[in-house]
Amino acid sequence: MMPKPLFTEKKFIVPLIFVTSLFLMWGLLHSMSDVLNKHFQNVLNVSKSQSGLIQLSVFGAYFVMSIPAGYILKRFGYKPGVLLGLGLFASGTFLFVPAANAGSFVFFRIALFILGCGMATLETVAHPFAAALGDQRTSDQRINFAQSFNAVGAIIGPAIGSYFLLRGTGEHSADLTSVKALYVSIGCVIVLIACAFLFLKIPVLTDPHGSQEAVVPNAVNVDLAPGKKLYRHSHFVWAVAAQFFNVAAQGGTWAYFINYGHDVMRFSNETAGGYMSVFMAMMAAGRFVGTYLMRFITPHKLLAIFAMGSIIMCVITAQAWGWSSYAALMMINFFFSIMFPTIFSLGLKNLGGHTQQASSFIAMGVVGGAFFPLIMGQIANHDVAKAYYLPIICYAVIFMFGYKFYKVKR
Secondary structure, three states: OOOOOOOOOHHHHHHHHHHHHHHHHHHHHHHHHHHHHHHHHHHOOOOHHHHOHHHHHHHHHHHHHHHHHHHHHHHHOHHHHHHHHHHHHHHHHHOHHHHHHHOOHHHHHHHHHHHHHHHHHHHHHHHHHHHHOOOHHHHHHHHHHHHHHHHHHHHHHHHHHHHHHHOOOOOOOOOOHHHHHHHHHHHHHHHHHHHHHHOOOOOOOOOOOOOOOOOOOOOOOOOOOOOOOHHHOHHHHHHHHHHHHHHHHHHHHHHOHHHHHHHOOOOOHHHHHHHHHHHHHHHHHHHHHHHHHOOOOOHHHHHHHHHHHHHHHHHHHOOOOOHHHHHHHHHHHHHHOOHHHHHHHHHHOOOHHHHHHHHHHHHHHHHHHHHHHHHHHHHHOOOOOHHHHOHHHHHHHHHHHHHHHOOOOO
């Protein structure tokens, strides 16, 4: 009988901490972009559907950058990939200064696109990096653990964004000074993280993705069909589709959360933004609970259960029943919590030398978040509650992946 695999090894603890910090940082910036939706509606007088172009800029960057990031990962390794991602990340935040000076929504979208390129690079690199920092049989747990801190960043982001951007902001205020100060400060923090990572010594990793001989017994990455083309691995193809719809649902649900609080619950902008931190706390709770439950429930079954939970919560949210529907909206994020990392992990299983390339394509599936907020926005312009019927389509696809199409075929 083989010993129970460890979560990680002592030599990998410091690198795992740094990688986990990356998850926290892009979680913070992702959720803060949803505060920008409402802020730009107020300051730059854009409609709900036009503000969805913010998500198009951020998530569209994933479509452009994920494949090059995967090539860089395969050609140069984890550390250069992380440094490139952090460099693009910081550059995007600093470009908020000329964008604010020009008062241009288009310029802001360019800055957000470059910031999104940094996020895409980090996500492409960080997921397989976290998976490699220990026994591959516990890779699901490590990725979900790291993603739990992504959720912590998502809690902090709306709190910071609401305080600096929505507090005391009138409906027709034209002050963008707070935007400049906030994003420059974040950029400086990212530069400090990059400098620290530059001097971090990464232990020699036996690349589990490069050869069959390099793997441990029962490792999740053993390619069961070495001669098979990547696109013929059906579980990988379904993972890309599931990730597309997963982030589509996320992008739409998050983008109009503050609008739901303002329009349906009649909260002020600042109060609605404050509740977004509670909303993100539900995701953090879901990830910690989900990571624990995976000790007893297989990841694909838990994914299907949580997808069904999201479908039920979307139906209740769309009814606009006051606090009952608002609580259901909060619970969408609880059930959403494990989806991104679990889909990612299930999609990478048993791909051997295809793993880095597969990581790029699954990360590219994030482009779903670029388009869905625009579609939801068209409905939200008239009734933001009814717009929450649309994510049901997305969660149905995820349910099918977790219920049936996750299976690795020879």
